[in-house]
Amino acid sequence: MAEDIREVVRKKYARAITVRSGCCGEGPAGCCSGDNLGRTAGVITRDLYRPEEVEGLPPDVVEASFGCGNPTALAELHPGETVLDLGSGAGLDVLLSARRVGPHGKAYGLDMTDEMLAEARSNAARAGLGNVEFLKGHIEDIPLPGDTVDVIISNCVINLSADKDRVLREAYRVLKPGGRFAVSDIVLTRPLPLKVQQDLMAWAGCVAGALTEEEYRDKLAAAGFTGIGVEITRTFDLTDPLAESVLPNLSESERRELSGAVVSAFIRARKPARRLRPDIDFRVRPAESEDCQSIETLLSSCGLPSAGVREDPDKFLVADDSGVAGVIGMEQDGTSALLRSLAVRPDRRRSGIAAALVDRMLETARKAGVTQVYLITGTAEKYMERWGFAKIDRGLIPARLLHKSALDGSCRCGICMKLDL
Numbered sequence: 001m002a003e004d005i006r007e008v009v010r011k012k013y014a015r016a017i018t019v020r021s022g023c024c025g026e027g028p029a030g031c032c033s034g035d036n037l038g039r040t041a042g043v044i045t046r047d048l049y050r051p052e053e054v055e056g057l058p059p060d061v062v063e064a065s066f067g068c069g070n071p072t073a074l075a076e077l078h079p080g081e082t083v084l085d086l087g088s089g090a091g092l093d094v095l096l097s098a099r100r101v102g103p104h105g106k107a108y109g110l111d112m113t114d115e116m117l118a119e120a121r122s123n124a125a126r127a128g129l130g131n132v133e134f135l136k137g138h139i140e141d142i143p144l145p146g147d148t149v150d151v152i153i154s155n156c157v158i159n160l161s162a163d164k165d166r167v168l169r170e171a172y173r174v175l176k177p178g179g180r181f182a183v184s185d186i187v188l189t190r191p192l193p194l195k196v197q198q199d200l201m202a203w204a205g206c207v208a209g210a211l212t213e214e215e216y217r218d219k220l221a222a223a224g225f226t227g228i229g230v231e232i233t234r235t236f237d238l239t240d241p242l243a244e245s246v247l248p249n250l251s252e253s254e255r256r257e258l259s260g261a262v263v264s265a266f267i268r269a270r271k272p273a274r275r276l277r278p279d280i281d282f283r284v285r286p287a288e289s290e291d292c293q294s295i296e297t298l299l300s301s302c303g304l305p306s307a308g309v310r311e312d313p314d315k316f317l318v319a320d321d322s323g324v325a326g327v328i329g330m331e332q333d334g335t336s337a338l339l340r341s342l343a344v345r346p347d348r349r350r351s352g353i354a355a356a357l358v359d360r361m362l363e364t365a366r367k368a369g370v371t372q373v374y375l376i377t378g379t380a381e382k383y384m385e386r387w388g389f390a391k392i393d394r395g396l397i398p399a400r401l402l403h404k405s406a407l408d409g410s411c412r413c414g415i416c417m418k419l420d421l
Contacts, residue, residue: 071153072096075182080301081150087157091120104301109134154183159210168223178273178350186210187265225269273350287316294324302343328357331405339375376414389417
């Protein structure tokens with residue numbers, strides 16, 4: 001049964017991408033063939049991406065998407081991270097992810113359909129993105145080593161698998177400790193009739209294989225995930241005339257009864273982080289001149305300025321685990337200091353390294369006679385509150401401290417915070 005479902009899905013999506021590229025040119029996939037997957041797209045995939053999100057990508061890449069959501073808009077992707085898209089199709093979400101993680105990051109796409117892979121590789125080449133790689137394989141058997149991926153995304157694909165438990169176990173395996181599972185998928189608010197569950201055509205339309213929210217949560221927990229959340233993003237009107245192609249064997253009255261049962265949702269979960277032990281798994285030490293290149297590379301990969309690193313390496317601390325795993329800096333002027341450049345390698349995030357760096361730098365500041373510590377952040381406001389940092393107006397940061405800082409001129413945006421030692 002599982003192989004039958006997989007083959008039906010493969011043929012349907014191969015046919016859809018071939019027809020789209022072969023005769024339509026414009027409009028939803030399948031428009032020339034009578035293949036109902038294209039009409040399914042009209043019900044499930046409409047209006048998922050804003051024009052500014054896909055600006056600069058090949059214009060037909062969005063038309064080749066058969067997703068039910070926009071996981072790249074909802075997932076928190078950071079520069080330097082490695083992302084894997086399960087069932088990547090023509091590659092839209094992979095290309096969007098590649099732009100988000102930047103040149104120091106990597107975006108993988110995994111698909112079983114040769115036609116989709118060919119289209120995806122063509123789209124990546126036309127987009128000029130070099131940090132993209134498409135892999136052939138099944139989402140039940142991911143061809144990557146364990147602990148190698150920071151984020152797993154997927155767009156209306158996991159519901160197509162006949163062995164979702166194995167998919168989720170594989171996702172857990174390849175995620176790094178602390179890695180995130182952030183997928184869009186079809187979810188049911190109540191079970192579907194047995195005849196829909198047994199209809200292979202409905203599998204290819206993303207409906208019959210869908211789980212209820214409770215089933216999804218239970219399977220994620222069984223695979224080892226924590227922090228599980230399910231957020232409904234769209235409820236489908238099955239009385240829409242186009243819905244007939246999604247559930248072709250249901251009468252109009254049966255579809256009316258099921259209306260509201262099928263939704264798209266954003267599902268979040270996390271692989272528990274492995275906490276590292278200071279002075280055992282890593283040590284925090286003053287930076288040396290030999291560390292400057294590694295520090296600059298790390299800061300650049302995280303989208304942070306690296307001004308002043310080579311000129312004053314003694315203003316930085318690094319977390320060393322046989323290499324620079326993290327860094328933090330401090331600019332001082334009298335009894336005031338500006339905390340800066342807190343960054344941790346993607347594969348070491350949520351391991352305790354960032355907290356150890358902040359603790360050690362605040363200890364260093366106290367010993368140096370600092371009584372007020374300031375910082376400017378775009379992403380770490382909530383994180384820094386745990387040490388007592390509070391939001392302030394920019395005008396309260398001493399002008400002399402900002403002017404003295406190597407970051408002067410590059411800190412015009414962001415949230416300003418202060419801690420009294």
